[in-house]
Amino acid sequence: MLELSGVTKTFHAGTPNAMCALAELSLRVAEGSWVVAIGGNGSGKSTLQNAIAGTVAVDAGRIVLAGQEITRWPEQRRAALIGRVFQDPYRGTAPGMTVAENLALAARRGERRGLGWALGWRVRRELRERVARLGVGLEDRLDEEIGTLSGGERQALTLLMATWRRPQLLLLDEHTAALDPRRADQVIRLTREVVTRERLTTLMVTHSMAQAAVLGDRLIMLHRGRVLYDVGGAEKARLRPEDLLERFEAIRREEQLDASVAEMLRGQYV
Amino acid sequence: MTLLLGALTVGLILALVALGVLISFRIFRFPDITAEGSVTLGAAVAAALLLRGANPLVAVAAAGLAGALAGSVTGVLHTRCGINNLLAGILVMTALYSVNLHVLGRSNVALLRVTTLTTWSEGVAQAWLGGGAGGIDLLGWEVASRDLGALLFAGLIAAATAGALYLFFRTDLGTAMRATGDNPQMIRAQGGNAENLIVLGLALSNGLIATAGALLAQQQGFADVQMGIGMLVWGLASVIIGEALVGSRRLGLTLAGAVMGSVLFRLLVAIALRWGMDPNDLKLVTAGFVFVALVLPGAVAKLRRRRAAPGGSHA
Numbered sequence: 365m366l367e368l369s370g371v372t373k374t375f376h377a378g379t380p381n382a383m384c385a386l387a388e389l390s391l392r393v394a395e396g397s398w399v400v401a402i403g404g405n406g407s408g409k410s411t412l413q414n415a416i417a418g419t420v421a422v423d424a425g426r427i428v429l430a431g432q433e434i435t436r437w438p439e440q441r442r443a444a445l446i447g448r449v450f451q452d453p454y455r456g457t458a459p460g461m462t463v464a465e466n467l468a469l470a471a472r473r474g475e476r477r478g479l480g481w482a483l484g485w486r487v488r489r490e491l492r493e494r495v496a497r498l499g500v501g502l503e504d505r506l507d508e509e510i511g512t513l514s515g516g517e518r519q520a521l522t523l524l525m526a527t528w529r530r531p532q533l534l535l536l537d538e539h540t541a542a543l544d545p546r547r548a549d550q551v552i553r554l555t556r557e558v559v560t561r562e563r564l565t566t567l568m569v570t571h572s573m574a575q576a577a578v579l580g581d582r583l584i585m586l587h588r589g590r591v592l593y594d595v596g597g598a599e600k601a602r603l604r605p606e607d608l609l610e611r612f613e614a615i616r617r618e619e620q621l622d623a624s625v626a627e628m629l630r631g632q633y634v
Numbered sequence: 635m636t637l638l639l640g641a642l643t644v645g646l647i648l649a650l651v652a653l654g655v656l657i658s659f660r661i662f663r664f665p666d667i668t669a670e671g672s673v674t675l676g677a678a679v680a681a682a683l684l685l686r687g688a689n690p691l692v693a694v695a696a697a698g699l700a701g702a703l704a705g706s707v708t709g710v711l712h713t714r715c716g717i718n719n720l721l722a723g724i725l726v727m728t729a730l731y732s733v734n735l736h737v738l739g740r741s742n743v744a745l746l747r748v749t750t751l752t753t754w755s756e757g758v759a760q761a762w763l764g765g766g767a768g769g770i771d772l773l774g775w776e777v778a779s780r781d782l783g784a785l786l787f788a789g790l791i792a793a794a795t796a797g798a799l800y801l802f803f804r805t806d807l808g809t810a811m812r813a814t815g816d817n818p819q820m821i822r823a824q825g826g827n828a829e830n831l832i833v834l835g836l837a838l839s840n841g842l843i844a845t846a847g848a849l850l851a852q853q854q855g856f857a858d859v860q861m862g863i864g865m866l867v868w869g870l871a872s873v874i875i876g877e878a879l880v881g882s883r884r885l886g887l888t889l890a891g892a893v894m895g896s897v898l899f900r901l902l903v904a905i906a907l908r909w910g911m912d913p914n915d916l917k918l919v920t921a922g923f924v925f926v927a928l929v930l931p932g933a934v935a936k937l938r939r940r941r942a943a944p945g946g947s948h949a
Contacts, residue, residue, distance in 0.1 A: 444825050469826075474825035
């Protein structure tokens with residue numbers, strides 16, 4: 365289970381450019397739950413994932429994962445518990461190394477790196493089997509540099525790397541945003557398969573209303589670093605992309621109203 | 635022939651510099667200037683120990699460890715203190731100048747009256763191959779067995795080092811180190827401590843470079859506080875030549891290429907000097923070569939793109 369309580373993060377604090385990305389955000393994600401997070405630009409979606417993964421240090425609050433408080437753990441220590449797929453297919457893999465070498469590194473995620481062979485015959489056999497199971501035809505390309513693969517193929521492999529050792533939490537950071545629709549569908553299919561099969565606790569960020577509506581068992585909408593809308597169960601199942609667009613529209617109207625009220629007050633009092 | 639053997643021997647010793655530069659520049663993409671100080675540090679430590687009667691192997695090992703320490707300091711300055719990688723290297727290199735003077739005691743020392751690995755290998759070669767003070771016949775050429783011994787010993791060291799590095803970079807730790815240079819974000823996401831791996835990589839790189847310094851001092855018969863100047867560019871030139879020779883990014887070939895590049899570069903230098911090039915121009919020519927090697931591929935690609943573009947000039 366993942367639990368965040370009062371998590372706060374302000375970038376450029378104390379400067380005129382201060383931006384509150386997470387405002388005392390609290391969130392509980394139950395074991396095996398798949399939460400989809402949506403929100404506009406600057407809503408705090410990516411900062412939320414970065415704070416959990418340890419890429420961004422929070423100013424205040426607690427982050428507990430699988431019963432361990434990880435708030436002050438460095439990123440590499442958290443990696444023993446967290447699998448992550450980035451938006452950019454180039455961030456999750458080492459492009460100059462082979463497919464097999466990348467996967468071998470993932471096979472020992474969170475372990476101490478020693479002087480044993482990275483690619484013993486047993487590891488090689490296992491990774492061939494698991495890559496074949498992906499069904500993207502990469503099992504015969506294990507010795508090719510991963511940088512020569514397409515974005516979709518790399519994202520499929522990054523997903524495999526993130527879940528090779530069952531993570532306590534899988535973070536998906538708009539992981540299909542940089543792919544063409546066909547590849548995106550393929551990666552979403554693979555994601556659905558692995559999350560469902562392994563019953564992974566998952567926090568997925570997306571910009572796609574269609575994905576947000578159909579994937580996961582719970583949806584949260586973030587706005588200005590807070591959870592504005594939280595829906596699960598049957599209500600989530602009934603959700604349509606149009607409903608989400610309507611909510612975004614409502615927020616936009618409210619923002620505009622705020623802006624016009626502020627303008628009016630400025631005109632009267634300043 | 636003696637000149638050729640000498641050039642090959644020095645080329646093989648400096649292959650360790652090329653391998654060290656390959657690790658920092660190519661594997662970690664870290665422009666580590668510490669190398670210039672590490673060569674001298676290795677030579678100074680080895681010389682100081684040899685003059686105190688230490689076993690040559692112990693002296694070389696201590697030199698390697700001193701270089702590794704210097705590389706670690708650069709790594710720590712960069713990863714823990716947040717100092718720019720170039721500046722971290724410059725700081726350590728500058729500091730090493732004083733350290734080296736202290737270790738040597740003066741600006742240069744001769745190693746002519748002590749037993750070194752070079753004299754040992756020459757002795758072994760003379761005992762095994764015969765030839766005494768004269769020469770032995772090698773494919774129709776008369777060569778001094780001691781020169782041949784020094785060459786074989788240097789070749790053995792270079793081959794063993796490249797082989798050991800090949801095996802090391804295929805271990806779990808070595809693979810993680812390569813991944814750190816390729817994409818530090820990825821290795822962190824896989825639980826690797828990128829900062830520690832960088833420190834370890836620079837320690838390995840400078841350890842090798844200092845070992846080369848120790849061997850070079852024994853080969854030349856002296857250690858000089860200036861002997862590291864230009865070594866970084868030398869190593870880089872060797873790596874670039876090696877890459878052109880093997881034309882592959884595969885690990886084994888890249889390592890072999892660095893060794894071959896060093897030997898070939900040393901041979902080219904020996905030939906150029908033989909043809910009358912002023913030795914004072916050596917470093918200028920080397921720097922010019924590296925400059926051209928770095929700029930040329932980009933310029934050629936740009937020219938090709940321009941020619942391929944619609945409306946471009948066609949030859």
